[in-house]
Amino acid sequence: MPRTKQKIKIGLVLSRTPNYSETFFNSKIKGLIQSGYEVTLFAQFHDPSFNLCKVVLAPKVYKDNAVLQIFAMLWGYTKLVCRCPKRLWKLMVLERKEKKGGLQIAKNMYNNAHMLTADLDWLHFGFATMAIQSEVVAEAIGAKMAVSLRGYDMDIYPKKHPGCYGLLWRKVDKVHAISKYMETRAKEEGLEEGVPVQIITPALDVQRFSNLPQNLRKEGMFLTIGRLHEIKGIDLILKALKELKEQGETFIYRVIGEGKERRVLERLIVDLGLEDEVVLKGKQTHEMIVEHLRNTEIYVQYSLSEGFCNAVLEAQAMGCLCIVSNGGALPENVLDGETGWVVPKNNPKALAGKILEISQLTKEAKAKIRKAAQKRVSNEFNLESQRKQFEAFYTN
Template sequence: MSRLVLVVPAFPQLSETFIASKVAGLLERGWDVHVVCRDLLPENAHRFGASVQRMFAEGRVHAEPRLERTPVGALRAATAVAGAAAAAPWRTASHWRRALRAPRPGTPTSCILDSPLVRLAPSLVHFEFGTLALGRAHTLVANDMPYSLSFRGYDVNFHRLRDGAIYGDVCRGARGVHVLGEDIKRRAIARGCPPDARFAVIPPAIDVDFFCPGDEVRPVHTGTRRLRILAVGRLEWKKGYEHAIEAIRQLVARGWDVEYRIVGDGGHVVAISVAVDQAGLGDRVTLLGKLGREAVRDELRAADLFLHAAVSEGFCNAVLEAQAVGCPVVVTNADGLAENVAHGETGLVVPTYDAPALANAMEELLRDAPRRGRMGQEGRARVASNFRIERQIDRWEQFYGELGLSPLAR
């Protein structure tokens, strides 16, 4: 029997649909998959379908101990260790003994966090973000507990940049390393991952049956309404909204009658609102806040262009969703975005931090409605072919199979 345990910060997180899709896909294909996380969010399970609800019903989602320097935190840690000892006394004692035999800073903390893993006795532990493996992998190595990990963007692009190649030890002990694309692979190597590590490039995937053009013909601009430019994403600095707003201002100054609609929420909302006011675009920019999947799809279907001005991006599912519904896109070449979009075919890719280039690219497409239509069709075909969830699960099965795992049943 092969038991796969995925370690994530929270489950199921609304902003991390890719984790829920992976878990659901593997479970449906007969894998013995479990999730260990700090924050259990069963109230969100119904949003992700029957398979994620089944994870909770069958006890496949497990709480990781919260480590807090308080009496309550100490009690929780002791309870976690005691629970592991009661369920698997020999494994727990062995785990601690072997980990402490060659002590490293943070070993007791790591052993406490390992308590659910000791109870589950996994065939493989997979850290869904590289940051989660830091300071923890050495206790798994000491106990011959195999693990793999994913790099998804933030972990290699931002986390502890001053520390340089921090992922060397973690990656050397890993059975495999998953990355979203070639750009993240290069960055992982720069942060210490050995070039000869067992890499698996598995890009994100979306529900292409849900995010589809629909029966309606994409609206053609006739001059009776403003051209609609859409963005979808968290309101944070790395999404580059200020550069997008400046590009919109330049379009308006050139005489284009456009509106810019932004779907999403986050801590950068005040800064974005100030940028809108300073650009004099209060009547042309609408902050829609967080919307449900159906409403997001409706916005994508109604848009003339999708704009993503990010200055850093792992890959971006929202850009995939835009292409899947047949909406042409204008994006920057931030990190993995250039792998997401086929430049000149499904959209246009321009340099980061370059509002004039964004404005020029949008103007180029706004002038040519037939070209936008062709790009939309090409985008739909490319995403449906290359970024379908079923295909991604195939790749995950291949990756884990190469690491020696197999599903329980077919």
């Protein structure tokens, strides 16, 4: 007999258990459990504070000790032979069909051992990159395979590794994209038209944001949240702010996040003479981020591309006036002229002009945009809607 909805078993694959601030995965897991599914999380690292569902850790990799790694692999193979010999053999056969070499097959057997013993209906990789070298595991254990597409998966990794998803596209049963843009990028990277794709955007606990007092908002307070990476376009924002300063505008711009571009940005801030206006706040807790949003008048996300961007959703929910670029899925997140403003990317002058234009709006005009943004987030990006969409994802 087919399993009922309450008995569907889902394995979610991530590199580590999600922390408190990673609302997308936490809300998804909570929603699935609420809908009656059995969820197991497969990860390489487990934060003891995570307790939403069962966690199965991947075999440990000893990069600096070859002897210990060999013994670990031999012991791992022995346990697999004892526990699931048929699945192990099937994995080897499937890998051979894909013309993989013996060493790669041996590595894949070891690295995927924690999933090979699982009894699942769906094996869902939380990032497309997580599925590389695990593309045949679902077939080997008799489960369907799903994969989620996010910004890094489609905008960064394939550029360095062309054709990396060829086997994944042939093996995947269903694709989850966090935006229409992600679906388009996947098809540009070779995903065939016949593969089912469902778009499920990030979502928020809307009540949590809307119930917070927002009377701390100050004019001239600007904010961006994101890792310090060139794709985030923070250097372009700084150049736009230089234009504003030269026009006599006063402001404070805070950037929350860390990354490899920090020193580059620090030098640029000095070169542009923005030391008094720009503060790189580094990594912040979610509570601190919310506090910054409460103080912010204009939130700016001028990325070259975004898969969707949770931070922009939170900023809208908090009543910030949001300016985004037209990079990636940002125009799906913010509706130009209705819930915020979309500015062509790579154009600091245009960005400076838009910030100036918004700063000069009446309080009534600003309030209208804020209200429209909050209403749209509440209606279209809430957790209950997301829960129902994921329920449909695994049952339809």
